[in-house]
Amino acid sequence: MAMLDVQDVSVSFGGIVALNGLSFSIEEGQICGLIGPNGAGKTTMFNVISRIYQATSGRVSFRGHDLLQVPAHSIARLGIARTFQNLALFPTMTLLENVMVGGHSTGTAGFARCTLRIRTGRAERALRDEAGDLLRSLRLDHLAFHPAAGLPFGTLKRLEIARALAARPAFLLMDEPASGLTHSEVDELSETIRSIRDEFKLAVLLVEHHMAMVMGISDTVVAMEFGSKIAEGPPALVQSNERVIAAYLGTTP
Amino acid sequence: MTMPIKIRESSPLHWALRVVGVSALAAIAVYFASNAAPSTLGKITEACTLAIAAVSLNLLLGFNGQISLGHSTFAGLAAFTAGYSVNAWHWNPWVSLGVACVLCFALGLLLGLPALRLKGPYLALVTLAVAFVWPTVARKFLQQTVKASTLKGMRLRPPTWTGLANNRVDRALFLFWLSLVLLVITYAIVRNLRKSRIGRSLVAVRDNETAAAVMGVNLPFTKTVTFGISAALAGVAGWLAAAQLATLDENSFSILTSIKYLLALFLGGAATLAGPVVGAFTYFFADDLLKTNAPKWDFLPGPLSKGPVASFLLGVLVIVFVFIAPLGLVGFVKAQGRKLAVVVPPPLRPAPKASDPTAHASPAPAGEVE
Numbered sequence: 001m002a003m004l005d006v007q008d009v010s011v012s013f014g015g016i017v018a019l020n021g022l023s024f025s026i027e028e029g030q031i032c033g034l035i036g037p038n039g040a041g042k043t044t045m046f047n048v049i050s051r052i053y054q055a056t057s058g059r060v061s062f063r064g065h066d067l068l069q070v071p072a073h074s075i076a077r078l079g080i081a082r083t084f085q086n087l088a089l090f091p092t093m094t095l096l097e098n099v100m101v102g103g104h105s106t107g108t109a110g111f112a113r114c115t116l117r118i119r120t121g122r123a124e125r126a127l128r129d130e131a132g133d134l135l136r137s138l139r140l141d142h143l144a145f146h147p148a149a150g151l152p153f154g155t156l157k158r159l160e161i162a163r164a165l166a167a168r169p170a171f172l173l174m175d176e177p178a179s180g181l182t183h184s185e186v187d188e189l190s191e192t193i194r195s196i197r198d199e200f201k202l203a204v205l206l207v208e209h210h211m212a213m214v215m216g217i218s219d220t221v222v223a224m225e226f227g228s229k230i231a232e233g234p235p236a237l238v239q240s241n242e243r244v245i246a247a248y249l250g251t252t253p
Numbered sequence: 254m255t256m257p258i259k260i261r262e263s264s265p266l267h268w269a270l271r272v273v274g275v276s277a278l279a280a281i282a283v284y285f286a287s288n289a290a291p292s293t294l295g296k297i298t299e300a301c302t303l304a305i306a307a308v309s310l311n312l313l314l315g316f317n318g319q320i321s322l323g324h325s326t327f328a329g330l331a332a333f334t335a336g337y338s339v340n341a342w343h344w345n346p347w348v349s350l351g352v353a354c355v356l357c358f359a360l361g362l363l364l365g366l367p368a369l370r371l372k373g374p375y376l377a378l379v380t381l382a383v384a385f386v387w388p389t390v391a392r393k394f395l396q397q398t399v400k401a402s403t404l405k406g407m408r409l410r411p412p413t414w415t416g417l418a419n420n421r422v423d424r425a426l427f428l429f430w431l432s433l434v435l436l437v438i439t440y441a442i443v444r445n446l447r448k449s450r451i452g453r454s455l456v457a458v459r460d461n462e463t464a465a466a467v468m469g470v471n472l473p474f475t476k477t478v479t480f481g482i483s484a485a486l487a488g489v490a491g492w493l494a495a496a497q498l499a500t501l502d503e504n505s506f507s508i509l510t511s512i513k514y515l516l517a518l519f520l521g522g523a524a525t526l527a528g529p530v531v532g533a534f535t536y537f538f539a540d541d542l543l544k545t546n547a548p549k550w551d552f553l554p555g556p557l558s559k560g561p562v563a564s565f566l567l568g569v570l571v572i573v574f575v576f577i578a579p580l581g582l583v584g585f586v587k588a589q590g591r592k593l594a595v596v597v598p599p600p601l602r603p604a605p606k607a608s609d610p611t612a613h614a615s616p617a618p619a620g621e622v623e
């Protein structure tokens with residue numbers, strides 16, 4: 001059975017249909033690219049999976065759990081983590097603390113235990129070590145004790161990835177990770193995504209406009225237009241699909 | 254040695270500095286306890302009470318980003334609970350402390366519910382309404398239920414093990430130590446919370462709610478419980494106030510009291526651990542100094558010369574302060590002190606050797622602070 005199974009999901013805001021009966025699935029360890037022109041509903045789909053938007057109808061199951069019944073703060077515990085398109089970091093915290101918040105779902109100490117400091121030391125140290133390792137693997141360790149505010153965009157994008165990985169996810173959702181990056185940074189990012197997939201053995205859902213990058217690293221690609229799926233399959237097939245070409249370039253009447 | 258001097262966190266030097274600092278504070282407390290007049294001790298007790306309230310507000314506003322102008326109401330509820338239950342029902346004052354905290358926690362949770370949907374100025378308005386309603390509720394309560402004999406604060410009798418007698422001087426001494434102990438406990442609670450998994454999640458909620466939720470922070474639970482804990486700690490301040498006041502009336506805990514808590518917090522520095530304590534003592538003694546030494550401004554025309562000069566000067570002082578040290582006294586001192594010495598966090602775990610992924614003790618470059 002597929003790890004993530006999206007069946008017939010529709011979302012409408014008032015009278016506007018953002019998603020119209022979308023279905024696709026992702027296997028464990030797979031990199032799936034989600035493409036489509038602006039307004040196709042990619043980010044909406046993304047927000048349905050990360051439980052920020054409510055689906056109007058349809059089903060989403062993740063490793064046998066009905067995802068639409070799970071509150072937003074519980075998906076991290078199921079093994080789903082995400083990055084944000086326009087950065088959603090904690091600016092006053094240091095990079096290390098940002099990544100440690102990313103590992104919030106791996107901890108258990110609640111208000112009472114934290115107030116009285118009952119059996120909290122070991123978990124804190126382990127989380128700190130792990131966060132430090134993640135910073136190092138994304139080459140951010142030299143900034144570990146620097147606050148996130150004011151750092152360059154490319155650096156913060158890598159911090160988003162490190163923070164998401166701290167939840168030890170099996171499934172990583174990345175919302176336009178290449179947007180705002182320079183050409184060489186994009187190449188580097190492709191390499192990073194592939195290496196974290198191999199190192200952490202996770203599946204990735206990639207929403208991205210940078211075609212060369214999506215086609216280069218995805219195992220499968222789902223193409224959308226106006227809230228519906230128009231093509232799905234290996235990158236080469238989707239790239240040569242007539243409807244996809246028409247959606248991106250338009251057709252001559 | 255190059256400036257700034259680097260002190261590694263939790264190194265022997267850092268611990269030594271901590272011990273020296275705490276001992277110095279304790280020595281000052283002992284000095285005052287043995288030398289100061291009861292009236293001075295009473296003032297320090299009042300400053301400690303203000304500090305407890307400011308620390309409680311810091312947990313909510315400084316770290317969690319939820320504003321409350323209703324903290325005077327929590328303090329008032331606790332003070333009335335204590336004063337009434339002790340005088341009318343002859344409760345043990347210590348029992349009344351527990352009951353007052355539980356009541357404040359419950360009211361805090363209740364106020365935390367609208368706070369889930371409201372932010373910033375809108376939340377300020379709702380809590381402001383609560384602070385406004387409180388004196389009216391208190392007056393009704395006083396008119397209908399309370400005999401004049403029970404309109405008192407409570408009088409705490411020092412326990413026998415302290416060796417203190419039940420007279421005015423010893424009671425002042427007892428209250429002085431009690432307020433210090435309660436302040437230390439309140440401070441420790443907030444400090445422990447801040448330096449833990451929960452504390453990080455509180456700041457994360459303040460900085461970015463959506464991201465915090467995606468990381469697994471339960472927003473409604475975290476925000477309401479924080480409101481409740483903050484309210485319960487404000488209740489400790491109210492209970493302590495009831496032990497100092499001769500009479501309780503409906504204006505003892507008005508909106509002005511809330512403003513005083515806020516001023517103390519921002520004067521010292523919100524979202525820093527020591528800030529509210531420093532701010533409370535600074536505010537209280539600046540206020541006290543100005544009240545006793547207010548200049549007579551005879552050269553001003555008419556009513557201006559007779560007005561509350563002390564309050565006016567305090568207001569000017571606060572405004573000047575906001576410009577000089579927008580991050581509060583503690584923020585200001587920290588920024589200046591950083592030029593002399595910085596506390597460096599312990600280094601990250603070194604990278605494992607490439608050949609043996611389980612080895613941690615490699616000489617690879619550790620996370621060096623830039």
